[in-house]
Amino acid sequence: MIFGEKKRYVMTVDTKRCVGCNSCVIACKQENRLPPGATRDWIVTETQGIFPALSQEIRSERCNHCSKSPCVSACPTGASYVSTGGIVLVNHDKCTGCKACIAACPYEARYVHPKGHVDKCTFCIHRVQKGGLPACVETCPTKALRFGDLNDSESEVARLLSSREWKTLNPGTGARPNVYFLI
Amino acid sequence: MNEIDLIRTNPSIDPQLHIWGWEIPVYLFLGGMAAGAMILSASLGKKNNSTWVRLLPFAAPILLSIGMGALFLDLANKLHVYRFYLAFKWSSPMSWGAWILLGIYPVAMLLGVLRLSPSELNWLGNRLRSANVLASIRQFAEEHEGLIRAANIGLGAALGIYTGILLSSTGRPVWNSAILGPLFLASGISAGAALALLFPMKDEEHHFFRRWDMAAIGIELLLILIYLLGLATISGPDGALANEAFLGGKYTAPFWSLVVLGGLLVPFTLKLIESARGLKPTLVAPVLVLCGGFALRWILVYAGQA
Numbered sequence: 001m002i003f004g005e006k007k008r009y010v011m012t013v014d015t016k017r018c019v020g021c022n023s024c025v026i027a028c029k030q031e032n033r034l035p036p037g038a039t040r041d042w043i044v045t046e047t048q049g050i051f052p053a054l055s056q057e058i059r060s061e062r063c064n065h066c067s068k069s070p071c072v073s074a075c076p077t078g079a080s081y082v083s084t085g086g087i088v089l090v091n092h093d094k095c096t097g098c099k100a101c102i103a104a105c106p107y108e109a110r111y112v113h114p115k116g117h118v119d120k121c122t123f124c125i126h127r128v129q130k131g132g133l134p135a136c137v138e139t140c141p142t143k144a145l146r147f148g149d150l151n152d153s154e155s156e157v158a159r160l161l162s163s164r165e166w167k168t169l170n171p172g173t174g175a176r177p178n179v180y181f182l183i
Numbered sequence: 184m185n186e187i188d189l190i191r192t193n194p195s196i197d198p199q200l201h202i203w204g205w206e207i208p209v210y211l212f213l214g215g216m217a218a219g220a221m222i223l224s225a226s227l228g229k230k231n232n233s234t235w236v237r238l239l240p241f242a243a244p245i246l247l248s249i250g251m252g253a254l255f256l257d258l259a260n261k262l263h264v265y266r267f268y269l270a271f272k273w274s275s276p277m278s279w280g281a282w283i284l285l286g287i288y289p290v291a292m293l294l295g296v297l298r299l300s301p302s303e304l305n306w307l308g309n310r311l312r313s314a315n316v317l318a319s320i321r322q323f324a325e326e327h328e329g330l331i332r333a334a335n336i337g338l339g340a341a342l343g344i345y346t347g348i349l350l351s352s353t354g355r356p357v358w359n360s361a362i363l364g365p366l367f368l369a370s371g372i373s374a375g376a377a378l379a380l381l382f383p384m385k386d387e388e389h390h391f392f393r394r395w396d397m398a399a400i401g402i403e404l405l406l407i408l409i410y411l412l413g414l415a416t417i418s419g420p421d422g423a424l425a426n427e428a429f430l431g432g433k434y435t436a437p438f439w440s441l442v443v444l445g446g447l448l449v450p451f452t453l454k455l456i457e458s459a460r461g462l463k464p465t466l467v468a469p470v471l472v473l474c475g476g477f478a479l480r481w482i483l484v485y486a487g488q489a
Contacts, residue, residue, distance in 0.1 A: 042191040050184060070354060076278035077266040094266050097259025099202040100277045102195060103353040111193035112202070116260030173354060 007085035009123055010150045011137070012160050013060050014182040017144035020045060020058040024136035024145060028062075031124065031135035035114050040121040041136055057183075060136065060145060063088060063109035063121035064169065064177030074104035080118075085149065086178060087125050092117040106173040123147070150178075200355075200488040206257035208480040211346045212374070213250030215367055215476065217243040218346070219375020221291055221339030223395055225332040227388070229298060235382035237303070240295035240335070242378060244288050251284060276348045283341050290334045297324040297331060343368030350487060356425040358487040360413050366406040367480075373399035374476040377450075377469035389464060393454055396472065400451045407443065428486040438482050446475010 020043045028034070028041050041062035048055050065088045072080045072088060079094035080101050090101075090110075095117035102110045102118060113119040124134035128147075132138070137145040148155035160166075161180055168177045195202050224239040258264055267281040296317065299307065304321060308314030324331055347367030350358040376396035380389070414425040428434045450468040457464055 037192045038194060039191060042189060045188040047186045047188070048184065054184075073272075073274040074277070074352065076270070076272055076275040076281060077263075078270045078272060079266070094263070094270075095260055096263045096266050097261075098257070098277060099195070099259065100275065100349075100353075102200070102202050103350075103355065103358075106354045108193075108196045108200070110196070112195045112259045114194070116258075116263075118259075 006151060008150045009085035009087055010157050010178045010180060012146045012157050012180045012182055014144040015057045015059055017142045018058045018060055019142055023139050023141055024060045027135040027139035038111055059181060064107055064179045065123060066175035066177050068176045070104040070175055071101035074100040076100060087123045089122055090118050090120060106170050106175055203484055206253040208484045209253040210250040211480040212477045213246045214346045215343055215371025216374040216378055217246040218339040218343035219372040220378060221335045222372055223375050225294060225335035227391060233384045233388060236384050236388050237298045239379055240291050240298060243291040247284060247287060276345060276352045280345045283338060283345060287338050287342060290338055293324045293331050294335050296320050297328060340368060343371040355487045356417055356421040357428050360410055362406055362410040362413060366410060369399045369403040369406060370476050370479055373403060373472055377472035380469040381466060397451060397454050400447050404447055434482050434486040441478035442475050445471055446478055
């Protein structure tokens with residue numbers, strides 16, 4: 001990568017590999033010390049067709065860290081902001097708990113933390129900044145989850161997205177999500 | 184078949200969105216009524232008005248204060264409320280709202296001081312032990328009457344529209360309609376007029392408020408029709424959700440009975456009969472308008488989260 005080039009962090013979720021084991025959910029809960037009953041990522045199982053011709057897709061979902069994030073636009077205090085590499089974060093000190101961002105999010109990726117601020121996936125920025133991977137990606141036993149810089153054409157995510165078919169969730173909202181589902 | 188299974192129990196979003204409770208419709212209603220009070224009292228000329236009409240400008244800061252109290256109760260992180268005033272985010276309707284609210288207090292108070300009778304002004308000056316300050320405020324207000332009236336109409340309209348935009352700027356199908364801004368403004372003007380009509384006043388003042396109330400109700404009915412047409416033409420699952428709300432689902436009965444019939448059509452008809460036959464006005468129509476205005480916001484806030 002050329003020095004100084006802007007990073008664009010994205011995640012890919014391989015729906016052909018994901019078995020819905022919930023390891024990502026548990027890893028995230030432990031790594032980020034989430035309160036009981038709350039999760040920053042979750043498993044969705046979508047079944048389509050008419051019995052017996054059914055097909056099933058399993059997805060590990062989380063905040064999409066949208067390039068045009070409606071939550072950041074809706075936030076009245078600047079608590080929701082875009083950080084390094086396009087990661088959308090919440091500054092707990094600035095958050096009033098007004099919930100405008102929750103109403104604005106098309107993915108229901110945010111919730112109110114018992115401490116009063118709004119909480120969501122951070123792509124484990126504290127690990128990424130030290131050169132690590134998000135906890136969910138590191139723990140995924142089927143290697144369905146990948147994380148990296150899309151602006152780096154050599155990165156695994158860039159190669160996967162150029163070689164595999166993919167989709168994003170609710171593309172019609174115009175939020176330009178950065179979590180890609182390989183199909 | 185297309186079935187989505189999800190096991191998640193996140194607070195405030197599962198099993199369905201429930202971020203905003205009773206505090207928000209209370210605030211939206213009182214804010215709308217305050218907007219109506221500002222617009223109407225600024226539009227009404229200064230012609231020896233009766234006591235309650237003269238005091239109407241003061242309704243805006245009082246109603247807003249109660250509404251902001253409700254809004255404060257809704258905050259999950261109450262100690263951080265001051266953060267609203269450490270930032271201005273042009274893309275956030277809530278940020279616009281926070282600053283508009285702040286501007287309303289001085290503007291509405293100036294109009295109030297402008298409208299007080301000399302004896303009321305004396306009384307207030309003595310009570311506050313600052314007759315001189317009040318007299319200079321009054322003089323300032325008299326010199327800038329046109330500007331103050333325009334500012335009350337402008338900020339009142341901004342407040343009324345913003346209470347609707349607050350909901351319509353979200354991605355929820357029932358809320359995501361630009362009509363909510365003007366609809367809440369019209370409903371707020373009608374609520375402001377209804378509030379004034381609860382008090383005794385001169386006949387010509389009564390006519391003024393009734394005319395505004397009937398015009399606002401007429402516009403409101405038209406806007407509700409456009410709003411429902413908008414909902415009915417949303418396609419896909421979002422459209423089903425939106426239609427479900429008012430055209431056959433859970434909120435259909437309360438919406439049509441409390442808002443459209445009880446809050447708009449019945450009081451409009453009562454006012455029509457009242458003015459056509461020159462009958463003595465009763466409190467029935469304004470009370471119905473106020474209940475309907477509150478029901479409109481209550482139902483919309485809850486239906487948007489269903």
